Amino acid sequence: MSDAVRERLAWVAVDWGSSHLRAWGLDERGEVLARAGSDKGMLALAPQEYEPALLEAIGDWLSASGRVAVWVCGMAGARQGWREAAYLPVPTRLDDLARGAVAPVLRDARLEVHLLPGLCQHDDAAGRDFDVMRGEETQLAGLVAHEPGFSGLVCLPGTHAKWAWLEAGTVMRFATALSGELYRLLASRSVLRHSVAEAGLDAPGCREAFVGAVREAAAEPGRFAQRLFGLRAADLLDDSLPAGEARRARLGARLSGLVIGLELAGMQCELPATPVTLVGSAALCERYALALETLGHASRRLDGDTAVLAGLGLARAGGDNSSWRRI
Template identity: 45%
Template sequence: MSDLAWIAVDWGTSHLRVWLMDGAGRVLSRSESDKGMSKLTAADYEAALLELVGIDLPSDVQIPVVCCGMAGSRQGWFEAPYATAPCAAPTIEQATRVSTQDSRLDVRILPGIKQDKPADVMRGEETQIAGFLAAEPKFDGVLCLPGTHNKWVHISAEEVVSFRTFMTGELFALIGGQSVLRHSLGADGWDDAAFLDAVSEGMSRPAALGCDLFALRAESLLHGLGPVAARSRLSGHLIGMELAAARPYWLGRDVAVLGEDGIAKAYMSALNAQGAMPRAINAEDITLRGLTAAYTSLKDAQ
């Protein structure tokens, strides 16, 4: 592949995404695998990357590889230090260079961001933030980054001012897969009305979460609550509780949700119901834009 100039890598907890890029920022190919951080030891990363790249790399040059995400975690390929909020999104100058057995690879892992008080961390999202700000440098508001650990990030003057993380997605998976509610929930499907009713309940009385969740089991036994409605209501209760706690972030602010499908749609629906008027941004596009901005800085510095 003679046009290959660099490789962009987004290494998550459960998935790995790789883009082969030319020098003009065009995608030559995209691939992904399930070899995320949770399935690898530090010694496995290089082989997992080469397997997914799937081509014969040129033997006479080093190919820059720009990584974001969990490859830089303590359990990842090599721990990359955090920048400290408030701060601008980290740049390639702050990246950690990783030694590889294959001399054709020049791997750099972008740092995450930490917040000392209240204690919080992010890895990967900072690159999405950089990609978002590359397109909207004057943005002053809040980014909602849905995922297993949902983040609310206050952005002003091109800096991450503060952020909070909620384990809402992980709680949904644990409760839905390991609690008594697993007998009442569907594996898929969506009931938006049931979801929004539960969001309202979760916001208005978050302290009642424990009894409201058991009521889902009781309603399925006594009143025939369907598995799709039960699943949607579980999500609604948890997201409603999160929105109540995160109200200082989204209330009265410009809110952008980084994502368009799945759980991002649920956050959009919940926020719209509260009059927040969020807008959806393609998360993969801004991740790649953030990685491209990092590579461009690297190229300009050479």
């Protein structure tokens, strides 16, 4: 980073997950000046290793003097992370996440780090179940930063897909589906690993296979386990399928459709007449949008990285130095 760009650096945004960290250097207007990342996620670090990992990623952005605020969401604030930023219980206003931020003890005087909390939910008579999220709340805050007072249903596809019900910028309740992890386990650790492969929905026949599987799983969720083994049987017996990798790709698309279709089957009575807002990567959101469309529901999308940056910016704007809890 040049000295001229370094002088413009106002703050740093960090999304610190279980497997990776991603960092952005921004100016006061929110323009991204620099990007960095590493594979040093929570699972690879002990608490005392977080500051060196952060400096390894962004140290070149820092001037010899002065202090830069670093706002962090994700697993760095988990109990097993850098320092625990305790979950805030729902209902929670998304423009008020900074009240739960914690500041870890630092050696480098150029850093001022704030770890954002996640959200938690307890079971109750209103139909809520025990649940937690950490990182997705910041993406939801990014949606609210773009649309203050937002109300509606939001889906954040991923390894653990989140569904959140917002009213006037407040998370009222949420639900987690293990769909992404379930797909990965089935595709890589079960007997289906011999029959399926990942491919985009634009591969020949994959879109049709995905859509058909979504319909089947949503219509008859009780047959999900049977249809899973049917993938293996089709690989062995169905002469109408293409050969080689094209065959595996089509069966992989069908597996994806079955898993997402099962998730949507559990959501059918909850889906509103208004479009579902999808927040996340283009590829995953495309699948959820197609699945929702298949079942007659509209959707719209907000890019996941855009949401993270906007959410961290909203937290930064709402933060009050006197309220940060130092550990």
